[in-house]
Amino acid sequence: MNNTMDYSRYFSIARQNYKLFLVGMSAGAVAGLASGFGVPFFIQKVFKNIFEDTGNEYAFSYLILVSSLLPVIFIVRGIASYINQYFLQWAIQNILMEIRHRLFEKLQRLPISFFERRSSGDLMAKLVGDTIQIQEAILLVARDAFIQPFTFMAGLGYLIYLAASQQQVGFLLLIVVIAPLMIFPIRYVGRHLKYRSRSLQETLGELSDVMAENLRGVVEVRSFNMQDSERNRFDDKLRKYNRFAMKMAKYYHMTQPFMELLAVTMVSIAFLYSYQKGVGFSAFAAMGAALFFTVDSLKRMAKMFNGLQRASGSFERIETVLDEEESVQDVENPIILENPEGNLVVDKLKFSYMDNAEEPDLEVDYLEIPIGTTCALVGPSGAGKSTLAKLFQRFYDPQDGQILFDNTDIRSIKKSNLRESIAFVPQSPVLFNGTVKENILLARPGASDDEVKAAARKAHAEEFILSLPEGYDSIVGENAVRLSGGQRQRLALARAFLKDAPILILDEATSALDSESEEKIQQALSELPENRTLLIIAHRFATIRMAKRILLFDKGKIRCQGDFPTLLQDDLFRRLYEVQVANISASEF
Numbered sequence: 001m002n003n004t005m006d007y008s009r010y011f012s013i014a015r016q017n018y019k020l021f022l023v024g025m026s027a028g029a030v031a032g033l034a035s036g037f038g039v040p041f042f043i044q045k046v047f048k049n050i051f052e053d054t055g056n057e058y059a060f061s062y063l064i065l066v067s068s069l070l071p072v073i074f075i076v077r078g079i080a081s082y083i084n085q086y087f088l089q090w091a092i093q094n095i096l097m098e099i100r101h102r103l104f105e106k107l108q109r110l111p112i113s114f115f116e117r118r119s120s121g122d123l124m125a126k127l128v129g130d131t132i133q134i135q136e137a138i139l140l141v142a143r144d145a146f147i148q149p150f151t152f153m154a155g156l157g158y159l160i161y162l163a164a165s166q167q168q169v170g171f172l173l174l175i176v177v178i179a180p181l182m183i184f185p186i187r188y189v190g191r192h193l194k195y196r197s198r199s200l201q202e203t204l205g206e207l208s209d210v211m212a213e214n215l216r217g218v219v220e221v222r223s224f225n226m227q228d229s230e231r232n233r234f235d236d237k238l239r240k241y242n243r244f245a246m247k248m249a250k251y252y253h254m255t256q257p258f259m260e261l262l263a264v265t266m267v268s269i270a271f272l273y274s275y276q277k278g279v280g281f282s283a284f285a286a287m288g289a290a291l292f293f294t295v296d297s298l299k300r301m302a303k304m305f306n307g308l309q310r311a312s313g314s315f316e317r318i319e320t321v322l323d324e325e326e327s328v329q330d331v332e333n334p335i336i337l338e339n340p341e342g343n344l345v346v347d348k349l350k351f352s353y354m355d356n357a358e359e360p361d362l363e364v365d366y367l368e369i370p371i372g373t374t375c376a377l378v379g380p381s382g383a384g385k386s387t388l389a390k391l392f393q394r395f396y397d398p399q400d401g402q403i404l405f406d407n408t409d410i411r412s413i414k415k416s417n418l419r420e421s422i423a424f425v426p427q428s429p430v431l432f433n434g435t436v437k438e439n440i441l442l443a444r445p446g447a448s449d450d451e452v453k454a455a456a457r458k459a460h461a462e463e464f465i466l467s468l469p470e471g472y473d474s475i476v477g478e479n480a481v482r483l484s485g486g487q488r489q490r491l492a493l494a495r496a497f498l499k500d501a502p503i504l505i506l507d508e509a510t511s512a513l514d515s516e517s518e519e520k521i522q523q524a525l526s527e528l529p530e531n532r533t534l535l536i537i538a539h540r541f542a543t544i545r546m547a548k549r550i551l552l553f554d555k556g557k558i559r560c561q562g563d564f565p566t567l568l569q570d571d572l573f574r575r576l577y578e579v580q581v582a583n584i585s586a587s588e589f
Helices: 008-015 018-052 062-066 071-108 113-118 120-144 149-167 171-217 218-223 226-254 255-277 281-310 312-322 385-392 417-421 436-441 451-456 462-467 485-499 515-526 571-588
Strands: 344-351 362-369 374-378 399-403 423-424 504-507 535-537 547-553 557-562
Touching: 008 018, 008 071, 008 312, 018 071, 018 149, 071 120, 071 312, 120 281, 149 281, 171 226, 171 312, 226 281, 255 344, 281 312, 344 385, 362 385, 362 557, 374 385, 385 504, 385 515, 385 535, 417 423, 423 485, 436 451, 451 462, 451 485, 485 504, 485 515, 485 571, 547 571
Parallel strands: 374 535, 374 547, 423 504, 504 535
Antiparallel strands: 344 362, 344 399, 547 557
């Protein structure tokens, strides 16, 4: 990561709200001038004319008019400040909304490999925690960026005016000498804040990840009595986060007392100078007010700058997502299959999860799965079965070779169109925190109630659905915690049946079902139309038997293929079969 942060992306978003910024900036200019110039001017003129000019006696009505000028100045200042803050916050909220939208939208496009390399807790910290840090920084900028510069320039301008009108050039030179001293603490603190910022946000990601893991594994934590170890793990991350937070606080809060000390020192110097040079009280009071607004505005600008430095780590962490390469993209003018049929061909394919791997994770010389084939993919864990299923859906692209869908390279097919043509049921399906009906309808949102119920019956899910308190309108809970593993699988199968795609891929999709339910699902699968291609990844041989064609995977290659009797002649297949038969016999005993 470069030391200099590129904010051009955010400036381009800001330009979309230039009208809001223009109104806010104009109001900020009015508020700044009212503070930095209006107040010192009032103090000097009123004090000089009323208190120092003793030769005149003013009418009470005139005094009322003069005294009302200061409230008027603050009324103007207050209204302008309100307009400034309201319109700038409006613009800032629009910017934050766009940042969050782009971040979430980018996450929808990134390949599966991106999520496999990163923890969900850290991504949540970026989507929520880092954007909150940015929000606080931008709101700080919105509050001060368009008021304090005008206040500073107005106050400094009045100091110059005073020095010239009082013929006190020495005082002006003194200000010019002392003012640069204010820059050093700002730069020192800002450098340390930027250095600590990324570490703080990365630690927050680690903390979020520990919490997310604990909540996902709540059953395992209690089953293995891991409460103490989990508490210690969380406390370690929490203490680490607190250490970084306190280091940030140490530097962040260092600027204000230093600036205040410098400010009162300048006022004291102004007092001594005014006394020695015989400057009148009105001029001294105006000088003090101008100094206050000048130094106070500089202090606020320093706080704003340090706030941006504090959020720089969050900006950088979000940039890592927004700049992430989309390795699996649609080609220009992708093909859309009007009537997909489901013929699959794999030709000279090589794929590795890791770049520059010595041996590919999957290598297939040639494979054809014609339309309407029921094909089982079997073999030891890690042999490449699920990898091939992911490649069919273009979750990854192979390094060499190609996959053809209806004689068309899947890389030239629009990704959404390809995936609409494939129904996929993983071993651990995800159900969203909605109703049973809503979860099934994800496959085809426009389906009728009758079609939803027909899919549920085909998946042998309707019996347990009707036993739920609200039937199809029952809420399944976050991650479907109210359902058993088998019930979740049956709802996922119902979803796949409702999709009615030309290709159906089941990746251990019946592993959580009992034998009776699995047999019924097999019956439903056998009744699929003849033009449906069915790929079954399974370890249970009861499921494998229904396939007319079996592919045996071993060490990333297809070792052999054929029907069940043919595969039994292979040593590896026979050994896998005999182990499972022995396990079944032992469990029955």
